[in-house]
Amino acid sequence: MNESSDHLLRSRRSSESLFSRFQVAGLVVLTLIAVISKFYLPRLIPSAVWLEVPLLLVIYFGLMRPDPVPALLFGAFVGISEDSLSPANLPIGMYGITKTLVGYFAASVSQRFNVGNSLIRLVLCFFFYCFHAFFYWVMRRALLNQVVPFDTQLTLLHGAFNIAVALPLYLILDRMKLSDEH
Numbered sequence: 001m002n003e004s005s006d007h008l009l010r011s012r013r014s015s016e017s018l019f020s021r022f023q024v025a026g027l028v029v030l031t032l033i034a035v036i037s038k039f040y041l042p043r044l045i046p047s048a049v050w051l052e053v054p055l056l057l058v059i060y061f062g063l064m065r066p067d068p069v070p071a072l073l074f075g076a077f078v079g080i081s082e083d084s085l086s087p088a089n090l091p092i093g094m095y096g097i098t099k100t101l102v103g104y105f106a107a108s109v110s111q112r113f114n115v116g117n118s119l120i121r122l123v124l125c126f127f128f129y130c131f132h133a134f135f136y137w138v139m140r141r142a143l144l145n146q147v148v149p150f151d152t153q154l155t156l157l158h159g160a161f162n163i164a165v166a167l168p169l170y171l172i173l174d175r176m177k178l179s180d181e182h
Contacts, residue, residue, distance in 0.1 A: 026176065027074075031057050035081045050158040052129065054078045056166045058099050059128050060173055062106025063115040075103025091144070098136045102128050118170070125166045129159040 034053040042049040058078050062071035079099030083092040106128055115121055137150045 023177070027057070027061065031078055032081065035078065035085065038082065039085045050161060051165060052132070052162050053165070053169070054082055055099065055102065055129065055132055056125065056162060056169055058103045059106050059125050060170055062103045063110045063121060063124065064177070066107055066110040068104050068107040071103035071107035072100055075099040075101070094136065094139055097139065098132050101135065102132050105131070118167070121170060122163045122167060126159045126163045129162050130155055133158070
């Protein structure tokens with residue numbers, strides 16, 4: 001290679017790393033806003049108690065980045081952040097474990113499916129919401145010995161509510177990702 005092409009490659013890498021830093025910073029800020037709003041928004045809008053925007057972000061991150069390790073770490077970050085704000089009667093780690101598993105499995109599934117298709121993303125989002133709810137219920141019963149009911153119909157309804165929110169959220173995140181690439 002000559003000096004000018006070498007310079008172009010280095011400047012392109014530095015601009016790509018700059019964009020990826022902005023994406024990571026934006027994702028962290030958006031995630032923290034989502035986690036905080038999960039606990040304070042239901043005070044203003046009671047039906048928002050079933051809105052799981054932090055989970056939707058974990059699913060999106062896992063589906064868009066098919067490497068399981070960063071998705072697992074992002075899920076753990078989101079889950080522990082939620083645990084730190086959750087009510088005092090639940091120990092830290094419950095959301096951390098479930099969101100970690102969702103992040104890992106979403107990234108693993110994205111290696112097998114074309115997650116660029118919005119319909120496939122929404123189906124996977126619905127599945128992972130139900131998986132999250134079920135696994136959280138299992139952990140509360142098995143680890144904490146709490147007798148809590150699992151209402152399948154209500155879980156399916158809340159899953160549908162969350163994919164209705166995920167559709168515009170994922171479109172916005174896709175546009176942010178595309179605008180960062182250009």
